[in-house]
Amino acid sequence: MSTSTKAPVIGTHNGHFHADEALAVYLLRLLPTYQQSSLIRTRDPEVLGTCDVVVDVGAVHDHGVLRYDHHQREFDTAFPGRKTKLSSAGLVWMYHGRSIVSVVTGLEEGSADCELLFQKLYDDFIEAFDANDNGISVYDSKELRQAGFEKKFSDRGYSIASVVNRYNHAPSNSTTANGAKESSQHEEDSRFLRASAFVGEQFHLELTDKATNWLPARSLIASAFNNRTQYDNGGRILVIPQQPDGGAPWGDHLYTLEKENGCEGQVLYVLFAENGEEGSKWRIRAVSVSGDSFENRKGLPEAWRGVRDEELSKVSGVEGGVFVHASGFIGGNKTFEGALEMARKAVET
Known part of the structure; x- marks a missing residue:
């Protein structure tokens, strides 16, 4: 008799997707609990209710029941010590980030170095996802205009988030055995997974670099400074x-x-x-x-x-x-x- 148990199911919304839930899904799948998880993308409350963890949809923020949405009118949660309102990426990181750092780097969860990387990755990487999804700019554009500052060129808002948006319109890699296109939902899910893999790779590169280069350099630079x-x-x-x-x-x-x-x-x-x-x-x-x-x-x-x-x-x-x-x-x-x-x-x- 098989003693295997079914892997938890991750839920998020279908339709147009953004960088924050693409990253949130990737982050969850780094954890042993969710490495084999399937993904359901829907806005149907009944279907979402069958999912074990839900991100960026459902109008509920409750870590106790693994619900991580930030679109509620009353939602104003920020990462400790910061002012930027969280997105689904920040919510997943706030509650699971230390475990993710430990899994990826091998550092003991609760150690000083693990805590330092947990904070550093939020500051240098994840906060930008939160700000972008909540419409928060690095600078107040109105104040810049009033001060007479003008752009030297147009970057079209180029960022990881803008790259993710391109996947909403990218050709699908998915075809059936006879070469015909799969259903539109299947194509959309395929594009989402490609976007999630993209942001996940950027995250992994960032964390690995911080763990293998930035963290060991701390004592060296401190000595040179002294x-x-x-x-x-x-x-x-x-x-x-x-x-x-x-x-x-x-x-x-x-x-x-x-x-x-x-x-x-x-x-x-x-x-x-x-x-x-x-x-x-x-x-x-x-x-x-x-x-x-x-x-x-x-x-x-x-x-x-x-x-x-x-x-x-x-x-x-x-x-x-x-x-x-x-x-x-x-x-x-x-x-x-x-x-x-x-x-x-x-x-x-």
Whole structure:
């Protein structure tokens, strides 16, 4: 006699779909409980009532009965410490995110590192899904217009959410044995699953990168930050020790460390080796005003920009020059000593 039990059924709405429920379904299926779950897409209350967990439909937010809708008039739930109203993606993450981090990374649920990634993934990835689905912009467009700001180009709202929307109109990959199109609902479900796989891959890449690169770099960057006055009395130059596999993600950690130490905006340049090999060239990178900005706190000197090799060495007065980008955000030298001398000159220029 078989002792197998039927896998729980996930429910969501049919019709036009959005990024938040596409991600919510993917997130649930990362959990062992729902890895083999089937999906029903409908707005029929009776059918939804037969589902074990329902996202983005049903007008109920109740974790106790696994109902995760956010369209109710009275709904105003936000992630702890944030103001953005949750979507179905944020709801699933809020209640199941720690378990998902543990499953994907192997970190013990309840550990400090698991908690840190749980918070980080919301801040850097999932909150954007919540904001988009609830019509919340990064900036108030009315205030931008009143301040006289104009777009330099039209991005057509390009985002993961806009890419997901394309799947609503994409050709179906599904055909019957004789080549005829399946039912319209079957085609729609097929497009939804493709969209869910797409956002899921982006999520998986984000979490994996944070777990394998960002998280291990925390202590390294903290140590470099504490040693920065060794290279510049004003603490304006951060040197990342050469790593066997090249560089380490430093930007996010640097902004956090500055804020925690009350010296925001202090570090102007970061030095790091191009690779982990002996004799590696070194890079000097101007620190951006913020993590999502192309504006630098202080770009490399104007006279160096767009100049290479011997000409750069002559203009900068530092031997071993390799290049400085035309925008002044990054440059290179053949040695660490040369890169450090360039940085020291740059901070005083």
